[in-house]
Amino acid sequence: MPGDSGALVVRQAGAADAPALAAIYGHYALHEFGTFEEETPSPAEMARRIAAVTALGLPYLVAEKEAVVLGFAYAAPFRPRAAYRYTVEDSVYVAPGAQGRGVGRALVQRLIEICQAMGLRQMMAVIGDSGNAASIGLHRSLGFAPAGVCRAVGFKHGRWVDTVRMQRALNDGDASAPSAPGLELRGH
Numbered sequence: 001m002p003g004d005s006g007a008l009v010v011r012q013a014g015a016a017d018a019p020a021l022a023a024i025y026g027h028y029a030l031h032e033f034g035t036f037e038e039e040t041p042s043p044a045e046m047a048r049r050i051a052a053v054t055a056l057g058l059p060y061l062v063a064e065k066e067a068v069v070l071g072f073a074y075a076a077p078f079r080p081r082a083a084y085r086y087t088v089e090d091s092v093y094v095a096p097g098a099q100g101r102g103v104g105r106a107l108v109q110r111l112i113e114i115c116q117a118m119g120l121r122q123m124m125a126v127i128g129d130s131g132n133a134a135s136i137g138l139h140r141s142l143g144f145a146p147a148g149v150c151r152a153v154g155f156k157h158g159r160w161v162d163t164v165r166m167q168r169a170l171n172d173g174d175a176s177a178p179s180a181p182g183l184e185l186r187g188h
Contacts, residue, residue, distance in 0.1 A: 006065045006066040007065070008063055008064070008065050008070070008102065008103065008106055009063065009064050009065070010061055010062070010063045010106050010107060010110045011061065011062060011064070012054075012059070012060065012061060012062075013050050013054075013060045013061060013062045013072060013074075014050065015047040015050065015051070017050070017062050017069060017072070018043040018044070018046040018047040018050065019043040019046075020062075020069035021043075021046045021050075021062070021069070021072050021093075022040060022041055022042060022043045022045075022046045023095075024069070024071065024072065024093050024094070024095045025037075025040065025041065025046065025072075025093055026040030026041070027095075027096055028093055029041075032128075032129075033128045033129035033131075033132065033154075033156060033157070033161050034093065034127070034128045034129065034132060034135065035093075035128055036128055036154045036156060036161070038156060050074075053074050053075070053076055056076075056077065056183060056184070057118070057183075058074065058075045058076060058077075058088065058115075058118075058183070059073075059074060059075055059110070059111055059114040059115070060072070060073075060074040061073050061074065061107055061110055061111065063103045063106055063107050069095070070094065070095050070098040070101075070103045071092065071093055071094035071095055071098060071103040071104060071107055072092070072093055072107070073090060073091060073092035073093070073104070073107035073108055073110075073111055074090070074091055074111070075088040075089070075090050075111050075114070075115050075123070076088060076089055076091065077089070077183055077185055078122075078124050080185055080186065081185065082185050082186075084183075084185065085181075085182030085183045085184070085185050086119075086120050086121040086122060086178050086180075086182045086183075087120070087121065087122040087123070087124060088115055088120055088122075088123055088124070088183070089123070089124045089125070089126060090108060090111050090123055090124070090125055092104050092107050092108055092111075092135070092138070094107075099134060100134075104134075104135075104138050105138060105141070105142070108138065108139070108142055109142065111123070112142065112143075112168070112170065115170055116170045116171050118180065119171065119178060119179065119180020119181075119182070120170050120171070120180075120182070120183075121169065121170050121171055121172070121173055121174065121178055122167060122168070122169060122170060122173065122174075123144075123167070123168045123170055124147070124165065124166070124167050125139045125144055125164075125165070125166040125167070125168075126163050126164075126165055127139070127163060127164040127165075127166065128154070128161060128163055129161050129162060129163075129164075130149055130162040130163075130164050132164070136164055136166070139166045139168075140166070142168065143168045143169075144166035144167060144168040145166060145167055145168070146164070146165075146166055147165040147166055147167040148164075148165045149162050149163070149164050149165070150162060150163045150165070
């Protein structure tokens with residue numbers, strides 16, 4: 001990992017970042033519970049995922065220091081139905097060895113800023129594993145509140161795994177009707 005001398009840069013992800021994102025995400029798929037995927041997506045698949053999110057006008061970000069990608073985060077539609085058009089779900093992954101250095105915080109803070117500028121009203125976090133204290137603490141520190149635990153909904157690495165739901169209001173939240181059009185979702 002690069003030293004702490006350079007500045008952390010948060011920027012939009014592109015297809016060229018896909019190999020680094022696949023490597024970071026692959027660690028979580030193969031060894032941890034932050035995702036319920038169990039195989040590493042290929043760089044081509046990661047590039048497809050970046051394109052799918054950005055085609056909706058949503059942010060897909062990377063954090064890098066000294067030209068090394070240390071983490072990534074994105075906002076995706078929470079659900080496909082039209083009534084959810086003001087709600088997104090965040091996802092954040094930090095490279096092993098880069099945790100605890102503000103990478104996740106910088107990424108999620110920037111996601112919040114972008115989604116608020118879009119006029120969105122709610123951001124959900126669906127955190128794999130109720131024992132994932134780092135992600136739960138990160139989200140709590142950025143204004144997310146507990147919204148429930150789904151017990152034993154996944155089975156990975158030989159054990160049942162929970163998901164923790166957390167929620168953060170954006171802009172006025174539910175205090176007023178939205179004025180922005182929201183995401184274009186095709187579900188009924």
